[in-house]
Amino acid sequence: MSAPDYDFKSLSPYDFEVLARDLLSAHDGITYSTYRVGADGGVDLQAHTEAGVVIAQCKHTPDASKATLVRVARAEREKIARLSRRPIRYVFVTSADISPRDEQEVAEALDFVADAVEVHGRGWLNAVLSEHQHLERRHFKLWLSSTEAISEMLRGGVFLRGESRVRRIQRNYLRFVHHDICTQAEAVLSSSGCVLLTGAPGAGKTAIAEYLLLQWWHRGYRIIVDPRDVDRWWEWVEDDTPTVFFFDDTWGQTRYGDHTSRHYDSDVYEFIETILEKRQGGTQSKLLIMTSRIQVLHDTVRLSDASRRALELVAECRVGIKGLSAEVRSRILFNHVLHGVTDNETRRKLAQGGWWRDIVRHRNYSPRIVELIIARNGHAGSEALVADLLRSLNNPLEIWGSSFKALPDYDQQLLLTLAVMDSRHVPWRKLDPRLENIATNESGFEAAVERLQDSWIACEYVEGVQYFALVDPSQRDYLTLYLSASPSAMSRLIKNTVEFEDLTSICSQGAAIELAGQQRLFSLGEDLFRDVLDICFGVLLGRVRDLWEREMGNKMPIFDSGKGDGELFAVLFTRFIQVVHYHADRYRADSGNAVFPDGWLARELNELTAAGQLAQIETVGELADTLTLLADAFNHFAEHRIHPEIAKATVELEELCRSLWDSRDPQISQVPGDRNHAVELARAVVENAEALVQFVVRPKLHGASTDSIDQEVATYIRISGEPVEFAERLEVIESALGFRLPVSKEVINKLLASTDWEHSSNVGAKVSEYFTQPVQRTTAVSSATPIDALFRSLAPQEES
Known part of the structure; x- marks a missing residue:
């Protein structure tokens, strides 16, 4: 970027003072400390030297005339005269554009306040900035305000939500407050090449991540935000362009599993591993920034081995965002009020009293709540604004209640539908069909989107396709809670599902806790859909069967044509297991009635069996993977008293798997002794050994040869880097194969004895420590601090 020529109008009074402090410290080689903002007795900054004290006064008056500055300087001279200790040097810093003659007249107005008097204006500030570019990077509020900066960022980066994401960054930068966690995150990213920012919803994870993005973009890095095309990840990571990747809500926005990609967790693990390996190999040009809600991380560690390993990789790259100091909370609140409230009378009242203390001390304080409430109440009176802030902090999710309940029925159903889908990025073609049967007098889908845009829904066009997302994750929390208490809304949602995955996302949030092996997936901490799904069980189970039959009807012609493969059959097989699982899950709500309509189970099992017999299953891995799917289903039902028809279904599914194994495995087409078969066989047995043993196949x-299989299993273990897991599983793997694996056992023993593995184990222990760190307490703000003066500066300038 070109040499700086800033007018500093984008800075708040506090931001300008901090900039002046940093520039004076860098220029003079001494440390200036912030002293007071507002009515300060003539001292904003001071530095102690062996010769005496240096005082600086900052006046953020970018449009001030010479006469105004002279008048202000004379007032400051009177304040300095009252100080108990005369400074050896006095520096008057203003954001105004002043000439050398102006500087001289202002200096003359400050005669005798110190042994030496200096006056610096806009030109001097820009000159020092050009000498200390690291300070220009840090004070990004200077350069991000320009249209050229935004255009350059868009040209050089890849953004999931395009220009709107960049514009949001530009809009939010005025309210950003730099604090110690920002410095910590910047240091971790610089040293490790990766940082994971974690915290509660609304804690400020994304704000810090965007701050880091801006720092590295200003250094010439390409920005890639929330890339969904996995293949492109590897293209970008292997090219020569310095790049910073940003994955917001990496493992899910409000719960684990928001991402629909079947292999997403494994892809993320491999990508993180690649970034870190490049760093260790000396490549400094690829960086990774991630965020995650702490609730989602708890589920992630428990439910996904690949994600657990990924978190172990980045254990020392993790920065938790919690326990923001009262001062930081106060400055965030001040910035939102400063830029969000324009009415002079409201600002005058907000400048009085200590109302802000109750806000920043509140147990539910959240920068996001502050942002949302001030944004919607910016033109309200001071009393109404403060009352809404306190009311919303007392009950955060109700921020959205009054707005949602005032919407037309169609708009409500659109939002509820979006809430149970992947709300980060839903294409129009997936959303609109799920609302076709909802009656409306409001002109339908396009009119609803127009009403909801920006307040509830963000709309984007990517390569000509329109995508939708909820504007804020807390909206999804509210909508989910609303669904959990509204059987009529849930029933309507279920009736209008289009794909089996629609019901999967709903049922996963309401599975019975009495089912063995049930894992709670919903990040708010409760199985919120449990009760409402019990009430809606008839509609739910009927729709589950309908969508299964539709999918079976669509896929069966593919098998009849001879084109159905093992992967397609595995999808159908998984679906059918889920059908059985959801019926078992609702057995108590069904009050002992038949869980399947007469003849339905036998008919659909026959269809599934026919598909399995026609499927082009060509590898032992596909067969073994199918067995594991069934074994997982058995584990769900093992300790659960289920309906006889469900028990019968599981037995028949087992018989189907045995039939497929017996009829297909001996006929798999392989060249005798081909190494590819040994590799495939080793992978299949290692990954599915428990299922093979369980079903005695x-x-x-x-x-x-047995030796070649042993060598391939050993290679698999060595690459995985999980010797403890394989030490525990080696016996079952040998049972599945029917022979011993001496080479694999030796590899495990060597890995367990290595110092590298001992270090890796320690990393795992550190992950556990991160999850149990106590929350820091915020300190109270006294009644006579710089923060009081900061809020007093909200008053119109002639009164402050």
Whole structure:
């Protein structure tokens, strides 16, 4: 970027004072400390030297005339004269554009306040900035305000939500407050090449991440935000362009599993591993920034092995955002009021009293809540604004209640539908069909989107396709709570589902806790859909069967044509297990009635069996993976008293798997002794050993020797880097194969004995420590602090 020529109008009075402090410290080689903002007795900054004290006064008056500055300087001279100790040097800093003659007249107005008097204006500030570019990077509020900066960022980066994301960053930068966690995160990213920012909803994770993005963009890095195309990840990470990747809500926005990609967790793990390996290999040009809600991380560690390993990789790159100091909270609140409230009378009242203390001390204080409430109450009176802030902090999710309940029925249903989908990025073609049967007098989908845009819904066009997302994650929390208490809304939502995945996302949030192996997926801490789904069980189970039959009807012609493969059959098989699971899950709500309509189970099992017999299953891995799916289902039902028909279904599914194994495995087409078969066989057995043993089936070697299989299993173990897991599983793997694996056992023993593995184990222990760190307490703000003066500066300038 070109040499700086800023007018500093984008800075608040406090931001300007901090900039002046940093520039004076860098220029003079001494440390200036912030002393007071507002009515300060003539001292904003001071520095102690062996010769005496240096005082600086900052006047953020970018449009002030010479006469105004002279008048202000004379007033400051009277304040300095009352100080108990005369400074050896006095520096008057203003954001006004002044000439050398102006500087001289202002200096003359300050005669005799110190042994030496200096006056610096806009030109001097820009000159010092050009000498200390690291300070220009840090004070990004200077350069981000320009249209050129935004255009350059868009040209050089890749943004999931395009220009709106960049514009949001530009809009929010005025309210940003730099604090110690920002410095910590910047240091971690610089040293490690990766940082994971974690915290509660609304804690400021994304704000800090965007601050880091801006710092590295200003250094010439390309920005890639929330990339969804996995193939492009590897293209970008392997090219020569310095790049910073940003994954917001990496493992899910409000709960684990928001991402629909089947292999997403594994892809993220491999990507993190690649970034860190490049760093260790000397490549400094690829950086990764991630955020995650702490609730989602708890589920992630528990439910996903790949994500657990990923978190172990970044254990020392994690920065928790909690326990913001009262001063930081206060400055965030001040910035939102400063830029969000324009009415002079409201500002005059807000400048009085200590109302802000109750806000910043509140147990539910959240920068996001502050932002939302001030944004919607910016033109309200002071009393109404403060009352709404306190009311919303007392009951955060009700921020959205009054707005949602005032919407037309169609708009409400659109938002509820979006809430149970992946609300970060939903294409129009997936959202509109789910509302076709909702009656409306409001002109339908397009009119609803127009009403909801920006307040509830963000709309984007990516390569000509319109995408939708809820504006804020807390909206999704509210909508989910609303659904949990509204059977009529839930029933309507279920009736209008289009794909089986629609019901999967709903049922996963309401599975019975009495089911063995049930894992709570919903991040708010309760199985919120449990009760409402019990009430709606008839509608739910009917729709589950309807969507299964539709999917089976669509897929069966593919198998009849001879084009159905093992992966397609695995999808159908998984779906059918879920159908059985959801019926078992609602067995108590069904009050002992038949869980399937007469003849339905036998008919659909026959269809599934026919598909399995026609499927082009060509690898032992596809067969073994199918067995594991069934084994997982058995584990769900093992300790649960289920309906006889469900028990019968699981037995018949087992018989189907045995039939497929017996009829297909001996006929798998492989060249005798082919190494590819040994590799595939080793992977299949290692990943599915428990299921093979459970169903007493054993893969055929097809010419591969036991030694070659042992070598491939050993290679798999070595690459995985999980010797403890394989030490515990080696016996079952040998049972699945029917012979011993001496080479694999030796590899495990060597890995367990290595110092590298001992270090890796310590990393795992550190992950656990991160989850149990106590929350820091915020300190109270006294009644006579710089923060009081800061809020007093809200008054119109002639009164402050």
